[in-house]
Amino acid sequence: MARIVLGITGGIAAYKATAIIRLLTEQGHSVKVIPTQNALRFIGATTLEALSHNSVDPDLYTDVESVKHIALAQEAELVIVAPASASFLARTASGIADDLLSNTILATKAPVLIAPAMHTEMFLNEATQANIKTLESRGLAILEPAIGRLTGEDSGIGRLPEPEQIVEAALALLEPKDFLGKHVVVTAGGTQEPIDPVRFLANRSSGMQGVALAKAASARGARVTLIGANIAELPGVSFVSVSTALELQSALDAVLSDCDYLIMTAAVSDFRVKHVSDVKVKRSVVGQNTTLELIANPDILQMAVSKINDLGLAVKTVGFAAETASDVSQLRQLAAHKLMGKGCDLLVANDVSAGRVFGASDNSVLILTKTGIERSISGTKTEVASAVLDILGEI
Ligand SMILES: Cc1cc2nc3c(=O)[nH]c(=O)nc-3n(C[C@H](O)[C@H](O)[C@H](O)COP(=O)(O)O)c2cc1C
Structure with a gap:
């Protein structure tokens, strides 16, 4: 069973991260959650702690004696960011490390799966598409958003894929690639x-x-x-x-x-x-x-x-x-x-x-x-x- 870090950013789909935590813990994986400060405007740390059975503290400057971001980066066997905001994609593509999640991602050697979720226009915006290409070229796995109902009345590409699909895509990164080319x-x-x-x-x-x-x-x-x-x-x-x-x-x-x-x-x-x-x-x-x-x-x-x-x-x-x-x-x-x-x-x-x-x-x-x-x-x-x-x- 894997040690997994789950990053959550400030998007409307942040609440769906609860289902991701549940699926992972039910399969016996250990999950440490790192929400951004903006993610906590959408979902409470209490919920994330209770579901993950681990404490949640997104402050980079607490528990500094353990150098939290490096400890988390090194112990993680897999990192998932779901949902990933447009802003997160831009910061990560630029290597900006101004919070616990972005520092952990820069420092980890574990495979990373990013599941972007946002309005269609934000997703198709040239800046977002360029950031996604940059991240892919560096070996991070990007899960294509689903097409469907968005926050309001509108629908299109940009919806967070179902939690089951995110979990499957993430765990697939840990599998041996012994059927490659077949x-x-x-x-x-x-x-x-x-x-x-x-x-x-x-x-x-x-x-x-x-x-x-x-x-x-x-x-x-x-x-x-x-x-x-x-x-x-x-x-x-x-x-x-x-x-x-x-x-x-x-x-x-x-x-x-x-x-x-x-x-x-x-x-x-x-x-x-x-x-x-x-x-x-x-x-x-x-x-x-x-x-x-x-x-x-x-x-x-x-x-x-x-x-x-x-x-x-x-x-x-x-x-x-x-x-x-x-x-x-x-x-x-x-x-x-x-x-x-x-x-x-x-x-x-x-x-x-x-x-x-x-x-x-x-x-x-x-x-x-x-x-x-x-x-x-x-x-x-x-x-x-x-x-x-x-x-x-x-x-
Ligand atoms: C109601 C509401 C919903 C939002 N939903 C999204 C979203 O689904 N995707 C996204 O990229 N940004 C969304 N945003 C904008 C982000 O919250 C904003 O870009 C924020 O800076 C992201 O912070 P973070 O990346 O540090 O978590 C939303 C903002 C509001 C007020």
Whole structure:
């Protein structure tokens, strides 16, 4: 767990820093907060102290025996400034050190993430843009503000991104960059096969494990393409939205020859409806009994593996298998069978009986590789994602 310094400056979004502190402390990180004097006009030190469980004193000239700014700079493993005001960006770009936060930033060797938030005009102002470029050129990470509702009635770019996104972007700075230069393609979500314009066949996959893998690969330096079946777009990665199994297959075909790792977490329907109705199927028309004729969808993972082999591509493939097993040894058996059958390099199997896994934030998986590695991992989907990438890096 990391020692984190959180700087807060005087912007309307300063109150959102409370959610950032909460997310970080809940994950076990230690957080020391340095508000600017103007930040304290927007949010009270008492709140920041209570949430961070650390004292908050932004005065550079108190506790001078410990040389506070140097101590904070040296002990920090990560520095976040959120929200960062236009004035803060200008001062930092010029190297001005006239308060505890700016001195700490000048003195630290830790990675720094800055999340600017201000009105659109202030953000797009040439001075602000030039300051951002200067800071980026010096290796500080700038998180692009979101587009949305601002202080008043107006909306545009300049809104502070959601606390979850700030925390993820910041913690990503601490990850090893062992996937730098690699293109990782992840499929996630669950396909939907239409029956008529209103109804479809679907499954319970939430896409959370795939999204966790896409985020983890991106944090470790990879260029990521996420092919998402009926899930929300993920900022920071190239996102291809699909709905049916056939759409997923063609999206995959388009990227396969330019890919180093293929991670297939999407729950793809085994079948689709043979005759999709153009109009809503009505009971008054079909009567009390009706039959849907289904035809098999292609086995997308197996076909991708065959194509990779036929074309001699250097793509490592990962399959996911949601099984309903009676115990671990049956799960192992099913997983080994699937690993062989699909021909992928690594298989992640989980037991989904009794409603486990789908939509939950935790996962418990068995990982098998073609090279004979076997590992059981239980934890959050983020932890499982990180373990899968560790093993992929080994094989
Ligand atoms: C109500 C109000 C809201 C403000 N919101 C922002 C803001 O969102 N972003 C910003 O850059 N400045 C904002 N400002 C201006 C800053 O507070 C001002 O530039 C200040 O000098 C920043 O101080 P600091 O960077 O030392 O914290 C706001 C000012 C007021 C009065």
